[in-house]
Amino acid sequence: MDPNSDSSPLESLPSVALKQKRALPFFNQHPWVFTGAVLSVKGTPEPGDEVVVRADHGKFVARGLFNSNSNIRVRLYSWDENVALDRDFWNERIKTAVSLRSDFIQNESTTAYRVINSEADGLSGLTVDRYGDWLLVQLTSLALAERKEILFDLLEEHCSPKGIWLRTEKGIRDLEGLSIADGLVRGEEPPRPLSILENGLTFLVDVAEGQKTGFFLDQRDNRRAVARYTAGHKVLDLFSYSGAFGITAAASGGAESVTCVDSSKPALESAQQNAVANDVAEKVNVAASDCFKYLEAARDEGAVFDTVILDPPKMTRSASGAKSALRGYHSLNDLAVSVLRPGGILVTCCCSGHISRDEFVRMLSGVATGSGRRIQILESRGHAADHPVSPNCPENAYLKCLICRVV
Numbered sequence: 001m002d003p004n005s006d007s008s009p010l011e012s013l014p015s016v017a018l019k020q021k022r023a024l025p026f027f028n029q030h031p032w033v034f035t036g037a038v039l040s041v042k043g044t045p046e047p048g049d050e051v052v053v054r055a056d057h058g059k060f061v062a063r064g065l066f067n068s069n070s071n072i073r074v075r076l077y078s079w080d081e082n083v084a085l086d087r088d089f090w091n092e093r094i095k096t097a098v099s100l101r102s103d104f105i106q107n108e109s110t111t112a113y114r115v116i117n118s119e120a121d122g123l124s125g126l127t128v129d130r131y132g133d134w135l136l137v138q139l140t141s142l143a144l145a146e147r148k149e150i151l152f153d154l155l156e157e158h159c160s161p162k163g164i165w166l167r168t169e170k171g172i173r174d175l176e177g178l179s180i181a182d183g184l185v186r187g188e189e190p191p192r193p194l195s196i197l198e199n200g201l202t203f204l205v206d207v208a209e210g211q212k213t214g215f216f217l218d219q220r221d222n223r224r225a226v227a228r229y230t231a232g233h234k235v236l237d238l239f240s241y242s243g244a245f246g247i248t249a250a251a252s253g254g255a256e257s258v259t260c261v262d263s264s265k266p267a268l269e270s271a272q273q274n275a276v277a278n279d280v281a282e283k284v285n286v287a288a289s290d291c292f293k294y295l296e297a298a299r300d301e302g303a304v305f306d307t308v309i310l311d312p313p314k315m316t317r318s319a320s321g322a323k324s325a326l327r328g329y330h331s332l333n334d335l336a337v338s339v340l341r342p343g344g345i346l347v348t349c350c351c352s353g354h355i356s357r358d359e360f361v362r363m364l365s366g367v368a369t370g371s372g373r374r375i376q377i378l379e380s381r382g383h384a385a386d387h388p389v390s391p392n393c394p395e396n397a398y399l400k401c402l403i404c405r406v407v
Helices: 087-104 142-146 148-159 172-176 217-227 244-251 265-277 291-300 319-338 357-371
Strands: 015-018 032-034 038-042 050-054 060-066 072-078 112-117 126-131 134-139 163-167 183-187 194-198 201-205 234-238 257-262 284-288 305-310 340-350 375-381 400-406
Touching: 015 060, 050 072, 060 142, 072 087, 087 112, 087 148, 112 194, 112 217, 126 148, 134 148, 142 148, 148 163, 148 183, 201 244, 201 265, 217 244, 217 340, 217 375, 217 400, 234 244, 234 291, 244 257, 244 265, 244 284, 244 305, 257 265, 257 291, 265 284, 291 319, 305 319, 319 340, 319 357, 357 375, 357 400
Parallel strands: 015 050, 134 163, 234 257, 234 305, 257 284, 305 340
Antiparallel strands: 015 038, 032 072, 050 060, 060 072, 112 126, 126 134, 163 183, 194 201, 340 400, 375 400
């Protein structure tokens, strides 16, 4: 079936039957049908084809897109049997997502934000970020990649960007069987670096080569929240990347000094450029180092900080690695506490969806017990509003950010 054509009537679609007692999550609109839930496939759907998903007794569940190459065998999009996955459907979903950001996010002091947040916007496999006049698109679904020209057309229609840049996440190409290449797909190439505003501060972003989609937009509100606690503080910003947490603390929070630590020298060069752009270069120092080793050395030297910020990359990408990751988070937070003054502020983050908020808090409880320090959680935070979470797909609630006082 041509993915760019209107979808066929329900009765003409291939169908996927679910195993007995496996349909409930999908009636509840969870969008991922994994291979293990599939009983049988009727017809011969090609990767990317629209299919109808039914319970084992034949009852309609949803319309979705099939991919025999992926462990997510079907991604579900429409729970109305009369609503086909055609251009009108994608148009309505994108229009709705854009309107949320127009209502609550877009303003003169912030020019970078998430436009489409995959499952939470009913568009599993599609992530779109706006950086000024450019859009950066990530496709993590083969079926949506086959519909990319429709999606690009609609993004141009609703967002009017100067250009659209495509990025693919590491490992996703193999998992989904994707054969798309990163690069410019519409309009003009973005400048490198591209200047954006976040809460009135200037940051320079490389949308082509930077980590994630160039900047960690999900932490925007958390950076502003942390800055409220840092007036006059000596701040240690670990896993700092391009320095957004620390620079916000210096420029908006009145921190006395900031040390940005990261293993990537190019990231630290960006941090220095961002410090200059926000007139806080004299407050910001950088150190290229493994963050665990940096903390160990700081502890052994008797260094003391008023605020320590921990925003490490994912420590696990699978449920099987959660226990090992929690041990890593424990070690990291224990080291951070060892260099905090009494009454200091610990900001500790976890971006793994395989570790729950409760598990992360229990880890911190263990740090308090082991260190003999009392830890008070002042704020328990998550994603910014442009990264909504669907209650039907709680796996998307990946970000935990705890602002704590350590006595």
